[in-house]
Amino acid sequence: MAIASDQKPAPPVVRFREAAEADLETIVSLLADDALGTTRERPGRPLADCYREAFERMRAAGGHKLLVAETPAGEIVGCLQLMLLPGLARQGLVRAQIEAVRIARPLRGRGLGALLIQEAIARAHAAGCGLVQLTSDASRGEAHRFYGRLGFSASHVGFKLLLD
Template sequence: MKFRKATISDVPAIVEMIADDKLGKTREDFKIPLPDKYYDAYKNINTDSNQELIVVENDKLEVVGTMQLSFIQYLTYQGGIRAQIEAVRIRKDQRGTGLGTKMFEWAIQRAKERNAHVLQLTTDKKRPDAIRFYESLGFKASHEGMKMHF
């Protein structure tokens, strides 16, 4: 497995993975050609030094996983940095192989390299399997999240 920053040519594979679940199907617009809004978002992410859009390649150089790490500078925790992990997805044929655990091990190490004091995530309450997986890795439900959609 190889972890690397995503390139613009990876965007279709990333969006396909994001759209390939019950919730993603309702939120995403995956089709070929891919709508420009995804490429625009990639460009914004790629130019921000506090954002890392990561892909995982198998030995055939196929993209089989993705995640986004955001590094957020705070004044709290004595000027600490929080790492936020989002959009963790694994290609359907690779689920259940241990890849998710390897991805989180990599993300934890990357957060430490960036001197983050915490790695946090949010997950939809409609994803009980994901919640159990995150708990098995040592994540704790410490806060109640709230959102306001526009």
């Protein structure tokens, strides 16, 4: 039976797990596979030491999770970073921050990104978070619409200061 042209193919079957160091090359390749990532990341072999060092800092800090979506064949097809941020504001509310969301190019638009975000939200809720937030570069209009469809609201204006 043919799929109607207005229907998207179903998302692939995946499982979600925390990343291991052996996954870093694939994750960095995912991060680099878009217009902004190509200017910021250094994929390839050998993997730049900065990525392994950052991964170790994340593990040592606690409250930082690098999640991957993996097919039954063991192929990593998506990733995101989830950080738990305790704070005083909002009566001591713990926030979850989602960053670096990427889906493998051939699978974009099939619902995998929504499943990955939903997994992050479920993990944040289980960890006692009362709010999930994320940032997205101002140039990523399609991503903004995606996050809006998932229930996120563009409630704040963000600022960044790049330090040397």
